[in-house]
Amino acid sequence: MLLKSKFDTGKFAILTEMEPPKGTDVSEMVSNATRVKGMVDAFVVPEMSNAVMRMSALGGAMILQQKGMETVMQVCCRDRNRLALQADLLGASACGIRNIMAVTGEAPGFGDHHQAKAVYDIDLPELLQAIQSLQEGRDMAGVRLTGSPEFLVGSAINTGAKEEDMELELEKMNKNIEAGVRFFITPPLFDIAAIEPFLKRADKGKAMIIPTVLLLKSVGMARYIDRNMDHIYVPKPLITRIQKAGDKVRECLRVATEMISALKKEGFGGVFISTIGWENKLPELLEKI
Amino acid sequence: MIVADKKPIEEIIEEIKDYNKILILGCNECVTVCEAGGKKEVGILASALRMYFLNQGKEMKIDERTLERQCDNEYLEEIRDIADEYDAILSLACGVGVQFTAERYHSVPVYPGVNTCFLGATEERGLWTERCQACGQCILAYTGGICPVSRCAKRLLNGPCGGSSNGKCEINKELDCAWQLIIDRLKELDRLDDYEKIFPLKDWSTDRAGGPRKVVREDVKL
Numbered sequence: 119m120l121l122k123s124k125f126d127t128g129k130f131a132i133l134t135e136m137e138p139p140k141g142t143d144v145s146e147m148v149s150n151a152t153r154v155k156g157m158v159d160a161f162v163v164p165e166m167s168n169a170v171m172r173m174s175a176l177g178g179a180m181i182l183q184q185k186g187m188e189t190v191m192q193v194c195c196r197d198r199n200r201l202a203l204q205a206d207l208l209g210a211s212a213c214g215i216r217n218i219m220a221v222t223g224e225a226p227g228f229g230d231h232h233q234a235k236a237v238y239d240i241d242l243p244e245l246l247q248a249i250q251s252l253q254e255g256r257d258m259a260g261v262r263l264t265g266s267p268e269f270l271v272g273s274a275i276n277t278g279a280k281e282e283d284m285e286l287e288l289e290k291m292n293k294n295i296e297a298g299v300r301f302f303i304t305p306p307l308f309d310i311a312a313i314e315p316f317l318k319r320a321d322k323g324k325a326m327i328i329p330t331v332l333l334l335k336s337v338g339m340a341r342y343i344d345r346n347m348d349h350i351y352v353p354k355p356l357i358t359r360i361q362k363a364g365d366k367v368r369e370c371l372r373v374a375t376e377m378i379s380a381l382k383k384e385g386f387g388g389v390f391i392s393t394i395g396w397e398n399k400l401p402e403l404l405e406k407i
Numbered sequence: 408m409i410v411a412d413k414k415p416i417e418e419i420i421e422e423i424k425d426y427n428k429i430l431i432l433g434c435n436e437c438v439t440v441c442e443a444g445g446k447k448e449v450g451i452l453a454s455a456l457r458m459y460f461l462n463q464g465k466e467m468k469i470d471e472r473t474l475e476r477q478c479d480n481e482y483l484e485e486i487r488d489i490a491d492e493y494d495a496i497l498s499l500a501c502g503v504g505v506q507f508t509a510e511r512y513h514s515v516p517v518y519p520g521v522n523t524c525f526l527g528a529t530e531e532r533g534l535w536t537e538r539c540q541a542c543g544q545c546i547l548a549y550t551g552g553i554c555p556v557s558r559c560a561k562r563l564l565n566g567p568c569g570g571s572s573n574g575k576c577e578i579n580k581e582l583d584c585a586w587q588l589i590i591d592r593l594k595e596l597d598r599l600d601d602y603e604k605i606f607p608l609k610d611w612s613t614d615r616a617g618g619p620r621k622v623v624r625e626d627v628k629l
Contacts, residue, residue, distance in 0.1 A: 274569055
């Protein structure tokens with residue numbers, strides 16, 4: 119079933135991150151994706167997340183599409199101007215990519231080419247407008263297209279924002295919904311209660327909120343995220359639970375599985391699973407859902 | 408004003424070490440205010456270079472001169488009679504001054520003595536910060552007088568990115584999020600409606616996308 123149909127029919131969708139390689143050898147990415155092909159609705163292919171140079175989202179998504187797997191191609195404002203963004207969107211659509219996730223993109227200073235010049239010719243609201251316009255058959259200059267793309271459009275939302283930041287985020291969410299966004303992926307979530315204030319205020323009827331379930335790798339990672347990542351809350355009892363576990367990896371997998379089940383039970387439209395390098399553990403994680 | 412910073416002296420020495428007679432040329436305008444290339448800095452640099460070359464046992468004649476402006480032909484003419492006496496000119500003006508001096512004096516190599524950084528303001532002595540990117544199409548009227556082109560790390564025109572947190576920018580926790588400043592200011596002015604509006608697509612052709620720019624004013628031409 120296509121991702122769009124899953125969303126339309128209200129069935130729980132499973133999205134999984136599949137990072138393209140830093141290089142041309144796609145065998146590991148393909149083998150990781152193939153092993154969970156029937157269990158995942160779509161693979162989200164990031165566009166050089168954290169500004170670390172690797173194969174483009176378009177390249178990675180195309181490889182997976184060719185193997186019969188549905189993808190969500192990320193498209194970001196950091197590296198391409200309005201010409202390149204539109205060109206790649208047309209190319210992606212013509213090659214069968216039906217879902218995209220539009221983001222601003224982290225500044226190059228975070229990545230491995232920190233001296234790079236960022237582009238940001240257009241920003242996220244403008245990119246979303248451009249996507250709408252392409253779908254309506256015209257490019258950003260108003261010139262008519264020969265064949266127009268059709269996309270299910272997603273973006274990111276910071277559900278962990280508090281007080282004034284939350285107001286801004288809600289406003290942004292509404293603007294993005296008006297600009298055609300149908301699903302929003304959240305930062306990693308370890309406690310549903312932590313985003314309840316946001317959920318209460320968000321207009322969930324118009325767009326899906328898809329929480330991220332991040333597969334933790336160690337106690338250190340859990341502590342680091344809790345201390346250093348704004349808007350991500352890792353409950354202390356969860357950290358203690360992993361710390362006390364005999365087999366910590368298995369416990370981390372269990373934590374992720376429980377979180378996915380809880381999201382399903384709470385009526386979320388789906389989940390986005392991020393494994394950051396541990397994609398080979400996906401079968402074990404997904405089998406238990 | 409144009410804000411510049413001093414070049415490391417090692418780099419300057421490398422530029423001029425093969426010459427015997429140098430003119431250090433300061434500028435009385437922006438670089439004087441940001442204490443990088445005015446009369447005082449010309450004197451300090453000249454003394455430092457004299458000491459260095461003396462230590463090296465090299466005979467190097469270093470003269471000092473500071474013009475009212477180096478971005479103006481009228482003032483550059485003041486060194487017409489002496490320019491040819493030097494093997495090279497070390498200009499402590501901004502990039503504009505260095506180039507204008509080089510264009511005026513073809514036979515003398517001109518070297519930059521400062522790094523030209525940005526258009527900014529003096530927040531306090533010793534602290535200059537960026538305020539303008541000279542994009543050629545000012546939008547300050549709609550953003551509460553705070554420029555997102557120069558002050559947002561990503562030059563975003565329609566609100567903050569996901570990296571804005573507690574009023575700070577994702578690239579540096581000490582850096583204010585420009586969009587937070589804009590929203591706060593619009594709120595103070597009771598003009599938050601302006602924030603709701605989506606900007607029309609920015610025309611970057613008035614920025615550097617259209618190549619080197621010029622302003623032509625027929626009404627003031629002589």
